[in-house]
Amino acid sequence: MQYLLMLYAEEGGWSRMSPAEQEQGVAAYGAYTQALKTAGALVGSNRLQGSATATTVRVANNKSQVLDGPYADSKEQLAGYYLIDVADLDAALAWAARCPAASHGIVEVRPVWSM
Amino acid sequence: MDRTAQARRAADAVARRSYGKLVAFLAAAMRDMAAAEDALSEAFAAALADWPRNGCPANPEAWLLTVARRKGIDRFRQHRNGEAAAVQLQVLAEIGESASAEGDDAAIPDRRLALLFACAHPAIDAGIRAPLMLQAVLGLDAKAIAAAFLASPVAMGKRLGRAKQKIRQAGIPFVVPARDELAGRLDGVLEAIYAAFAEGWSDPGGTDAIRRDLTAEALFLARLVAELLPQEPEALGLLACMLHAEARRCARRTAKGDYVPLAAQDVALWDAAMIDEAEALLLRASRLGRIGRYQLEAALQSAHVERCRSGRTDWTPEVQIYDALLALCGSPVVALNRALAIAELKGPEAALEIMDALAADGRLVDYQPYWAARAALLARTHAYRDARHAFDVAIGLAGDPAVRRFLQDRQAALPH
Numbered sequence: 001m002q003y004l005l006m007l008y009a010e011e012g013g014w015s016r017m018s019p020a021e022q023e024q025g026v027a028a029y030g031a032y033t034q035a036l037k038t039a040g041a042l043v044g045s046n047r048l049q050g051s052a053t054a055t056t057v058r059v060a061n062n063k064s065q066v067l068d069g070p071y072a073d074s075k076e077q078l079a080g081y082y083l084i085d086v087a088d089l090d091a092a093l094a095w096a097a098r099c100p101a102a103s104h105g106i107v108e109v110r111p112v113w114s115m
Numbered sequence: 116m117d118r119t120a121q122a123r124r125a126a127d128a129v130a131r132r133s134y135g136k137l138v139a140f141l142a143a144a145m146r147d148m149a150a151a152e153d154a155l156s157e158a159f160a161a162a163l164a165d166w167p168r169n170g171c172p173a174n175p176e177a178w179l180l181t182v183a184r185r186k187g188i189d190r191f192r193q194h195r196n197g198e199a200a201a202v203q204l205q206v207l208a209e210i211g212e213s214a215s216a217e218g219d220d221a222a223i224p225d226r227r228l229a230l231l232f233a234c235a236h237p238a239i240d241a242g243i244r245a246p247l248m249l250q251a252v253l254g255l256d257a258k259a260i261a262a263a264f265l266a267s268p269v270a271m272g273k274r275l276g277r278a279k280q281k282i283r284q285a286g287i288p289f290v291v292p293a294r295d296e297l298a299g300r301l302d303g304v305l306e307a308i309y310a311a312f313a314e315g316w317s318d319p320g321g322t323d324a325i326r327r328d329l330t331a332e333a334l335f336l337a338r339l340v341a342e343l344l345p346q347e348p349e350a351l352g353l354l355a356c357m358l359h360a361e362a363r364r365c366a367r368r369t370a371k372g373d374y375v376p377l378a379a380q381d382v383a384l385w386d387a388a389m390i391d392e393a394e395a396l397l398l399r400a401s402r403l404g405r406i407g408r409y410q411l412e413a414a415l416q417s418a419h420v421e422r423c424r425s426g427r428t429d430w431t432p433e434v435q436i437y438d439a440l441l442a443l444c445g446s447p448v449v450a451l452n453r454a455l456a457i458a459e460l461k462g463p464e465a466a467l468e469i470m471d472a473l474a475a476d477g478r479l480v481d482y483q484p485y486w487a488a489r490a491a492l493l494a495r496t497h498a499y500r501d502a503r504h505a506f507d508v509a510i511g512l513a514g515d516p517a518v519r520r521f522l523q524d525r526q527a528a529l530p531h
Contacts, residue, residue: 087288089285090290
């Protein structure tokens with residue numbers, strides 16, 4: 001089954017880190033991605049630009065409304081994702097727990113709608 | 116007896132004997148509890164149509180499984196497609212084939228434990244785990260479960276449906292967790308069984324047939340888990356704890372239905388065989404060398420039984436067990452019961468001091484046993500006015516009429 005791991009994190013955290021800490025953080029994500037690849041579980045992954053770069057769009061009465069900013073105005077924002085393919089929810093949760101974001105933020109695990 | 120009645124009786128017997136096993140096996144194969152239940156109920160309906168005509172099969176379990184598997188495959192073809200579904204279909208066909216080919220219901224692998232772990236998965240809302248387990252393994256309908264948990268049948272049915280949908284859509288596995296995760300995950304299973312038992316226990320008079328039954332069902336589940344995981348001390352501890360409570364059922368009410376507190380119970384009314392079984396389980400659990408909440412709860416029951424039988428007046432063992440329990444799970448209810456044990460060891464003033472500190476927490480403010488205990492302790496310190504007030508609150512919070520009557524009598528007996 002495919003699961004989307006959505007990584008939520010407090011955005012200020014990154015800029016408060018020292019360059020050495022940032023380097024370490026990037027390395028941790030690199031190792032995690034590598035582990036997923038080695039296990040044959042990785043389908044896709046991306047880190048996102050900060051929520052200040054977000055724009056929301058909705059169409060109402062045939063008119064599109066475009067708004068600056070993210071959809072949910074919460075402290076933790078979506079910072080990236082991993083799309084993985086594993087046997088079941090337990091396997092997905094085990095990968096989510098290993099993700100660095102689980103330690104400094106929150107990882108939401110969602111099964112992908114299989115067509 | 117006509118053939119229809121005979122078929123119905125045969126089907127009822129299979130349902131009683133093997134319902135949980137059949138659902139568990141199908142659910143694991145289909146990875147879908149709701150679909151497994153539907154397929155099995157269709158198979159039972161088919162049996163009631165077929166067996167009167169063609170006679171009851173030699174192995175009704177295998178017959179039902181074969182038909183349920185076929186119904187399941189049909190349903191699968193209708194509702195799902197794609198590569199994953201094809202693989203699933205293949206698995207279902209093969210597993211079902213091998214099991215029913217054996218022609219012996221003992222050959223159907225027992226997946227009930229795996230089903231219980233799926234129902235008590237951390238991804239399932241904690242409040243629905245016990246109802247889900249009761250439905251999964253025992254086939255209780257939403258109406259019976261709703262009555263036991265004081266919920267509306269419609270709401271209960273919806274919540275059960277949502278939980279099953281989550282199991283399927285989120286891909287919750289039907290497996291017994293690996294060794295390193297087992298203890299943690301088992302906790303969820305045991306907690307749900309204990310919750311079901313407590314629901315039954317809250318009607319100790321057994322005046323409501325459905326609620327009384329639930330205690331037996333919870334005991335059945337506890338026995339099942341203890342049998343299937345004989346090396347898990349907490350599984351043994353939970354069964355011991357429940358047997359101890361069950362053993363005193365008859366002594367908890369007078370013939371008129373009045374509430375009898377532990378200290379006033381007639382020891383001769385206790386079920387000695389059940390107590391012996393509980394003691395043996397607790398001993399086995401302690402030899403496994405991993406202490407836990409349920410073993411401590413059972414040890415506490417064991418100490419109460421021993422004290423009442425021997426007339427021991429020193430409450431040191433009880434207080435020690437409560438200390439250990441409190442260190443393990445700092446719940447206000449445990450703290451309250453510990454305070455009551457301390458009252459017996461050091462006097463009511465010491466206990467009231469602890470209870471004042473507990474009340475500051477706020478969680479016990481609408482907990483009836485807190486007020487009843489407080490009232491009794493205040494009476495012992497001759498603070499009758501305060502005791503009367505505390506009894507008022509306790510009586511107002513009591514849901515069980517026998518307990519309410521008991522508290523009213525105690526209040527009326529206070530000196531003016």
